[in-house]
Amino acid sequence: MRISFVALISVLALQPQHTLSRSIIPRDGKGDFFTPIGVAVGNEPTSQVGCVAKFQLTPSSPVATLDYGSEVAGYPVFNVHAVSGKVQIEVKYTEEFRGLNSNYSDGPFTFSIGLSNTYRVETFEVTETGPLQAYLLQGGQRWQSIRLLTSGSITFSSVGFEASIPKSDIDNLPGSFESDDNNLNHIWSLGAKSVAVACLEKGTQKAIWDVGKDGAFVRGMRAGLSDQGAFLKDYTLEFEAKIERAGLGWAIAHPLASPAKGIQLNLVGNLPPETSFINTNTSLTPPNSTWHTIKTSLSNGQYIAVAIDETQIFNVSLKNYYVGGAAIPTNGSFGFGGLPDQSGYFRNVVVSDTVNKTVLYKNALTDPSKVIAEYGVHENYGSVCLDGPKRDRLIWLGDYYHTIRVIGASTSRYDLAKGTLELFLDWQSPSGLLPYNPYMSYDPSTAFDAFNRGGIGAVAGREVWSLILTDYQILGLLSMTDYVRLSGDLDFVRRTWSKWQLQVDWLLNQISPSTGLLALIGGFLGPSNGDSASSCALVQAFHNLADIAEALGDTAAKTKYQTAAVALSDAINKYLWNASLGLYSLSTASIGNYSVNGMAFCITSGTANATQSAQLLSALPSLKLGPGYRDSTLVNVSDPSTNISPNTNGFLLAALLSQRTISAAQTSMELMRSLWLPMLANRETSTGASWEYVNVGGDPGLGLYTSLAHPWGGAPTYLLTEHVAGIQTAKGPSGFGYQNWVVDPFGGIAMGIKRASASVVTAFEGNVEVKWQIDDGGMIDVTIKAPRQTKGVFKLNGAARFLSGSSIYRFREKI
Ligand SMILES: *[C@@H]1O[C@H](CO)[C@@H](O)[C@H](O)[C@H]1NC(C)=O
Ligand SMILES: *[C@@H]1O[C@H](CO)[C@@H](O)[C@H](O)[C@H]1NC(C)=O
Ligand SMILES: *[C@@H]1O[C@H](CO)[C@@H](O)[C@H](O)[C@H]1NC(C)=O
Ligand SMILES: *[C@@H]1O[C@H](CO)[C@@H](O)[C@H](O)[C@H]1NC(C)=O
Ligand SMILES: *[C@@H]1O[C@H](CO)[C@@H](O)[C@H](O)[C@H]1NC(C)=O
Ligand SMILES: *[C@@H]1O[C@H](CO)[C@@H](O)[C@H](O)[C@H]1NC(C)=O
Ligand SMILES: *[C@@H]1O[C@H](CO)[C@@H](O)[C@H](O)[C@H]1NC(C)=O
Ligand SMILES: *[C@@H]1O[C@H](CO)[C@@H](O)[C@H](O)[C@H]1NC(C)=O
Ligand SMILES: *[C@@H]1O[C@H](CO)[C@@H](O)[C@H](O)[C@H]1NC(C)=O
Ligand SMILES: *[C@@H]1O[C@H](CO)[C@@H](O)[C@H](O)[C@H]1NC(C)=O
Numbered sequence: 001m002r003i004s005f006v007a008l009i010s011v012l013a014l015q016p017q018h019t020l021s022r023s024i025i026p027r028d029g030k031g032d033f034f035t036p037i038g039v040a041v042g043n044e045p046t047s048q049v050g051c052v053a054k055f056q057l058t059p060s061s062p063v064a065t066l067d068y069g070s071e072v073a074g075y076p077v078f079n080v081h082a083v084s085g086k087v088q089i090e091v092k093y094t095e096e097f098r099g100l101n102s103n104y105s106d107g108p109f110t111f112s113i114g115l116s117n118t119y120r121v122e123t124f125e126v127t128e129t130g131p132l133q134a135y136l137l138q139g140g141q142r143w144q145s146i147r148l149l150t151s152g153s154i155t156f157s158s159v160g161f162e163a164s165i166p167k168s169d170i171d172n173l174p175g176s177f178e179s180d181d182n183n184l185n186h187i188w189s190l191g192a193k194s195v196a197v198a199c200l201e202k203g204t205q206k207a208i209w210d211v212g213k214d215g216a217f218v219r220g221m222r223a224g225l226s227d228q229g230a231f232l233k234d235y236t237l238e239f240e241a242k243i244e245r246a247g248l249g250w251a252i253a254h255p256l257a258s259p260a261k262g263i264q265l266n267l268v269g270n271l272p273p274e275t276s277f278i279n280t281n282t283s284l285t286p287p288n289s290t291w292h293t294i295k296t297s298l299s300n301g302q303y304i305a306v307a308i309d310e311t312q313i314f315n316v317s318l319k320n321y322y323v324g325g326a327a328i329p330t331n332g333s334f335g336f337g338g339l340p341d342q343s344g345y346f347r348n349v350v351v352s353d354t355v356n357k358t359v360l361y362k363n364a365l366t367d368p369s370k371v372i373a374e375y376g377v378h379e380n381y382g383s384v385c386l387d388g389p390k391r392d393r394l395i396w397l398g399d400y401y402h403t404i405r406v407i408g409a410s411t412s413r414y415d416l417a418k419g420t421l422e423l424f425l426d427w428q429s430p431s432g433l434l435p436y437n438p439y440m441s442y443d444p445s446t447a448f449d450a451f452n453r454g455g456i457g458a459v460a461g462r463e464v465w466s467l468i469l470t471d472y473q474i475l476g477l478l479s480m481t482d483y484v485r486l487s488g489d490l491d492f493v494r495r496t497w498s499k500w501q502l503q504v505d506w507l508l509n510q511i512s513p514s515t516g517l518l519a520l521i522g523g524f525l526g527p528s529n530g531d532s533a534s535s536c537a538l539v540q541a542f543h544n545l546a547d548i549a550e551a552l553g554d555t556a557a558k559t560k561y562q563t564a565a566v567a568l569s570d571a572i573n574k575y576l577w578n579a580s581l582g583l584y585s586l587s588t589a590s591i592g593n594y595s596v597n598g599m600a601f602c603i604t605s606g607t608a609n610a611t612q613s614a615q616l617l618s619a620l621p622s623l624k625l626g627p628g629y630r631d632s633t634l635v636n637v638s639d640p641s642t643n644i645s646p647n648t649n650g651f652l653l654a655a656l657l658s659q660r661t662i663s664a665a666q667t668s669m670e671l672m673r674s675l676w677l678p679m680l681a682n683r684e685t686s687t688g689a690s691w692e693y694v695n696v697g698g699d700p701g702l703g704l705y706t707s708l709a710h711p712w713g714g715a716p717t718y719l720l721t722e723h724v725a726g727i728q729t730a731k732g733p734s735g736f737g738y739q740n741w742v743v744d745p746f747g748g749i750a751m752g753i754k755r756a757s758a759s760v761v762t763a764f765e766g767n768v769e770v771k772w773q774i775d776d777g778g779m780i781d782v783t784i785k786a787p788r789q790t791k792g793v794f795k796l797n798g799a800a801r802f803l804s805g806s807s808i809y810r811f812r813e814k815i
Contacts (some may be wrong), residue, residue: 002410070688074161085152114393140389191714192410215347229333230454248344383419389709398472464563481544488763489739516571532598540605595632626696643701650715652763665750725758737763
């Protein structure tokens with residue numbers, strides 16, 4: 001997900017002293033490591049790396065490039081073999097190689113606090129040999145550079161990352177896929193890799209403030225915001241601060257959650273040259289080892305004044321700062337952070353009403369239990385899947401739709417999948433809504449109200465946080481129903497059923513009594529009010545929920561959801577199906593326009609019958625753009641910044657493959673090749689994982705900002721397993737956990753595949769594994785292994801072969 005970021009940074013200049021401290025903090029050194037597969041040393045970064053060995057940086061050969069071969073994540077580690085003279089090194093981290101040639105690498109990532117370094121460039125002074133470890137996590141990268149900035153020299157025996165994610169071997173996962181088409185094999189691994197790097201175990205992303213008797217020590221970062229400040233307005237924030245290095249920053253009148261819009265201030269000092277980092281950007285930065293009292297006052301909905309040690313530095317009207325749109329407000333929370341390589345201490349925070357002076361908040365910032373959670377810098381509370389490991393590092397509800405199915409086909413880390421669903425429920429609102437992008441570092445039991453009503457700006461009494469992208473509620477529900485279907489974890493849904501029902505009731509209440517269509521405010525899939533995409537997605541959710549209700553023996557709920565599915569699909573066919581055009585219109589307000597999401601969900605939900613589906617897909621060529629399909633007819637084809645979304649194209653791919661026609665299978669093959677092969681084509685952009693956006697030229701769609709490890713782009717992983725190798729759960733509750741399975745290799749055969757194999761983890765003893773091969777005589781040899789308690793059907797040419805009572809089945813058929 002992406003929403004643009006606006007911030008105001010005012011810079012204050014002080015004239016204090018500077019001390020340079022070691023910023024490399026040794027950690028415990030335990031755990032797994034990621035090490036590079038190639039290293040090069042020269043004058044500039046290069047993607048042409050050689051063997052990994054000990055390497056030296058000198059003024060004549062100052063730059064090392066390290067290639068990790070694919071996406072890795074962790075706490076940077078440097079094993080220093082020798083150091084002589086003055087040594088400062090500037091280290092960059094990036095997914096795309098090109099970031100190494102950019103001043104800020106592929107960052108900064110100011111959208112949220114991700115328990116990682118906001119910045120992708122950091123500088124260290126090295127004075128001794130031995131292992132050194134950076135304090136802040138780098139969440140996702142393939143490439144790293146180390147540039148010697150000074151006249152000394154340094155030799156590294158090794159460099160790497162202490163792993164912050166499970167180290168998994170993508171070629172040996174519990175779920176697998178293999179065929180005679182190597183392109184498809186590589187495409188399958190893109191999604192697998194993305195969930196392997198985006199899904200995290202509880203507690204592995206460490207807290208990022210050190211709190212003790214001296215206060216909170218904060219390294220430069222997007223400000224960590226207090227969950228106690230969401231509803232403040234026209235207040236005065238006072239605290240003591242001491243610069244440890246370069247400067248420090250604080251935020252005020254800042255919304256808690258993304259999109260980040262707020263006032264950010266930075267205190268900097270002079271930079272004594274002998275102790276300064278040589279690459280410090282003096283246009284913005286530095287320090288003093290003395291505590292200062294800093295007072296920031298907001299008043300009259302308009303003024304901001306800052307005083308340091310009782311001396312007023314400025315008092316200005318925010319109306320004079322144009323940031324686009326409305327004036328900068330004086331309400332919202334406060335917090336502490338700073339610019340790259342800055343660090344400092346904060347203590348004795350007092351917030352009072354600017355006019356009547358009533359004290360509203362007090363915190364000495366010396367007790368970790370009263371700081372870390374409140375400011376959202378606590379280690380991750382649950383096991384969760386992020387939208388991407390490098391950014392936004394939030395748990396986006398709608399992005400989870402593909403993620404859960406990719407997990408099912410590859411890593412099978414259902415523990416992490418369930419953790420994610422539990423985290424959504426931990427933040428559920430009383431009316432049933434799930435948060436659209438919760439953080440992993442705030443405590444829902446204390447921060448819920450602040451986020452729910454104040455997350456993106458306080459509107460008293462309203463659940464603003466959950467009302468963004470409301471159709472994500474549907475994608476979240478579908479993630480849950482697919483989790484239950486694939487894992488067979490009925491215990492989870494039995495335990496949480498009332499919470500899901502509450503959420504469904506909220507959605508049912510959003511159905512317009514006049515049209516019977518879903519009428520939401522704000523959507524991702526489409527216009528969301530009377531539109532085909534979100535209404536059809538909800539039909540799909542109702543069908544899946546009815547299956548779960550049946551499995552739980554809740555017949556009342558089953559009837560309720562089945563009835564709702566029929567009524568909603570009837571309304572869609574009545575108001576949105578345009579028979580003369582052969583299309584579902586985008587929405588009742590946009591007859592004749594249409595979208596990939598509308599087509600996809602109206603087909604996969606069964607809202608469209610076979611005739612309608614075929615008609616719909618015949619309109620697909622008009623959406624073709626660059627390497628895939630544009631989201632809808634509203635998208636400007638001549639705008640060079642138009643992006644193709646592997647997420648929405650993934651919905652479409654599922655619809656195409658569900659057709660079981662040769663032409664749709666071939667279109668699917670073309671789409672996979674055109675949209676997903678570019679993610680593998682160039683070692684300077686490939687991370688081994690699926691991307692967030694692809695531009696019309698086949699490159700990362702949002703430039704260096706693009707997440708190159710985004711599970712929402714990984715749909716081919718599960719679709720290849722389901723439709724090329726052909727392993728599927730049987731329809732209905734009897735298919736949960738693969739108790740009943742189907743092997744249907746139609747898609748693979750139609751694509752011209754001659755050999756395929758795959759395996760999936762089941763809820764029973766063992767996997768379902770299928771292996772088939774077509775010989776020159778047009779015969780197919782099939783071997784299926786499955787837990788003895790399960791049974792299945794092999795489908796070919798309209799015929800079905802029923803398989804049960806064994807754990808291995810071998811047969812040969814004419815195709
Ligand atoms: C830090 O700055 C303050 C204010 O400019 C100054 O009074 C103080 O002497 C400085 N501290 C040191 C240790 O130099
Ligand atoms: C990068 O840094 C150089 C040197 O300071 C400067 O000239 C250039 O404008 C910077 N580029 C960007 C994009 O900030
Ligand atoms: C230094 O900061 C200024 C202001 O943000 C920026 O324009 C410039 O590109 C920066 N230079 C470098 C080398 O990063
Ligand atoms: C800043 O200026 C405004 C307008 O004159 C005034 O109302 C406010 O009290 C001033 N704030 C401080 C802290 O002096
Ligand atoms: C002072 O202002 C706060 C709100 O900022 C309010 O809750 C409180 O009642 C006020 N106190 C007095 C004495 O006016
Ligand atoms: C500030 O208040 C306005 C008006 O109530 C509201 O729209 C906005 O979201 C608030 N902003 C923050 C950051 O709380
Ligand atoms: C389709 O959308 C475009 C762009 O918003 C609009 O100009 C056009 O009128 C729409 N077509 C119909 C039939 O509503
Ligand atoms: C179908 O679309 C055509 C062309 O946009 C329009 O004129 C007609 O009114 C639509 N019919 C229905 C039933 O929406
Ligand atoms: C498919 O649906 C359309 C629109 O509701 C209907 O006119 C048509 O008869 C249906 N076709 C079949 C084969 O059911
Ligand atoms: C489409 O994009 C082109 C190129 O950027 C631009 O000139 C044109 O105005 C855009 N059209 C619309 C309808 O926005």
